[in-house]
Amino acid sequence: MQVTILPGSINGTVTANPSKSAMQRAVAAALLSNGKSIIRNPGLSNDCLAALDVASKLGATINRQQDYIEITSNGIHPVGNEINCGESGLGIRMFTPIASLSAHPITINGHGSLTTRPMNFFEEVLPQVGVKISTLDGKLPLHIQGPLQAKHITIDGSLSSQFLTGLLMAFGAVAADVTITVKDLKSKPYIALTLQLMEQFGVKVSEENFERFSFGKRQAYKAGEYTVEGDWSGAAFLLVAAAVAGKAEVHHLNTQSAQSDKAILEALEKAGAGLMPGVFTVNVEKQQLKAFDFDATDCPDLFPPLVALAANCEGTTKILGVSRLAHKESDRGKTLQEEFGKLGIRIELHGDEMLVHGGTGIKGGTVSSHNDHRIAMACAVAALTAGGPVVIEDAEAINKSYPEFYEHLQKLGGVVKQEGATSQVH
Numbered sequence: 001m002q003v004t005i006l007p008g009s010i011n012g013t014v015t016a017n018p019s020k021s022a023m024q025r026a027v028a029a030a031l032l033s034n035g036k037s038i039i040r041n042p043g044l045s046n047d048c049l050a051a052l053d054v055a056s057k058l059g060a061t062i063n064r065q066q067d068y069i070e071i072t073s074n075g076i077h078p079v080g081n082e083i084n085c086g087e088s089g090l091g092i093r094m095f096t097p098i099a100s101l102s103a104h105p106i107t108i109n110g111h112g113s114l115t116t117r118p119m120n121f122f123e124e125v126l127p128q129v130g131v132k133i134s135t136l137d138g139k140l141p142l143h144i145q146g147p148l149q150a151k152h153i154t155i156d157g158s159l160s161s162q163f164l165t166g167l168l169m170a171f172g173a174v175a176a177d178v179t180i181t182v183k184d185l186k187s188k189p190y191i192a193l194t195l196q197l198m199e200q201f202g203v204k205v206s207e208e209n210f211e212r213f214s215f216g217k218r219q220a221y222k223a224g225e226y227t228v229e230g231d232w233s234g235a236a237f238l239l240v241a242a243a244v245a246g247k248a249e250v251h252h253l254n255t256q257s258a259q260s261d262k263a264i265l266e267a268l269e270k271a272g273a274g275l276m277p278g279v280f281t282v283n284v285e286k287q288q289l290k291a292f293d294f295d296a297t298d299c300p301d302l303f304p305p306l307v308a309l310a311a312n313c314e315g316t317t318k319i320l321g322v323s324r325l326a327h328k329e330s331d332r333g334k335t336l337q338e339e340f341g342k343l344g345i346r347i348e349l350h351g352d353e354m355l356v357h358g359g360t361g362i363k364g365g366t367v368s369s370h371n372d373h374r375i376a377m378a379c380a381v382a383a384l385t386a387g388g389p390v391v392i393e394d395a396e397a398i399n400k401s402y403p404e405f406y407e408h409l410q411k412l413g414g415v416v417k418q419e420g421a422t423s424q425v426h
Contacts, residue, residue, distance in 0.1 A: 003376075003395035003406060005383035006415040007364075009246040014238060014408045016230030016252045018043035019259060020401050024051040024090050025165070025194060026226045028098055029201040030071035031055040032173050035223030037201075041252075042069045043228055046400045050086030054095050057083045058102075073223070075173070076101045087112040087400060092140075093162035096122060097170035100131040100146035108142040112371065115140050121163060125155055150175035150215070157185030165194040168213060172203035175215035185210050186324065187298050189260030196258050200226060229254045232261035234402040235282075236305040237377045239264055241412065242284035243273035244312040245384035248412050249283045260299040267294050267306055271313050291315030291358060300324035300332075303354070304378035307336050310356035311345045312385055317356045322349060335375055339367040343382055343390065364388025373400040380409060380416075389417075 383390030
């Protein structure tokens, strides 16, 4: 699908889409619980739908209502011998340890970019907790057979915090008096979100400096109600759009959230945007923007909106954490360099550092999403201040995390042309 975004100012109010990070974790916790859980304000992006499908294949009954989802479960009891996590990196890393709680042999698959991502860390860790595993040269499909046995274990947290999320959640169902020790953990706020959600479903883990996670006496997940909060990673694009092209009020954003991507507020402040955070609302208004330095190591998903922001700032912005980008939906560092280059913005990559040369003016042009949802959204935001229309190819990539994105951009007054139809909503 091709989408064309016209330059122009925005002004309006929009409600943030539900957090797919929180939604997927809630689905996993409900699956691990006994009884009926209700998830309100559920996310229905492709990654969230994949999580619901995995939960049903692992034994839960899913009942979708208009504004909530019922998940009835009594633990892990696989139906059949295969699950498919779609294109969700969190899904595969979280559900693999959870699925291995069963003694049933299971094949775990995915599609799209997930089939090219490295999975060899499973082979290093799962055998230490009694799980047999094989991969296809470190890639999908995975073949596992449990049951997982919770033991004292030390893991490397530098590649992905998502695998630790899965291990913590799986241990929560069976562990007694064991500790997971983690070296060099990245994305600590995501683990804070995992622990917060586990506690809401009745399992408490004590942590020391995000290096030691201790389970005391054996606990059990308890079914309950959970309301999914707004998604900071998707809302970051709307907030940046307001900072560069007008103003916007974004509702349903919890400024006390454990989501790491709320750090976008810090970046906007450093760049000089007009910022008024409330408790569940954030107002952003365009002001003179200046280059900034930002460490995105713990929030790598912010790179695309940060680049869209930096392109509109006077001077050269330095963003750290590039090494976290290689195994995303695309190699995001290089993809951002390539696609923003087509719009006249020069980006340099030096090891873990990205330099974005802003203030030179964004040109119109045609770009590709590389089937990466966040690249599509970053290019759409850049288009608002471009010298001409920006055409985004493979624009439907947004469905992975934020299917309503173009609609929300229109709601703020953006002009979005989709397959020959122009629409503008004020």
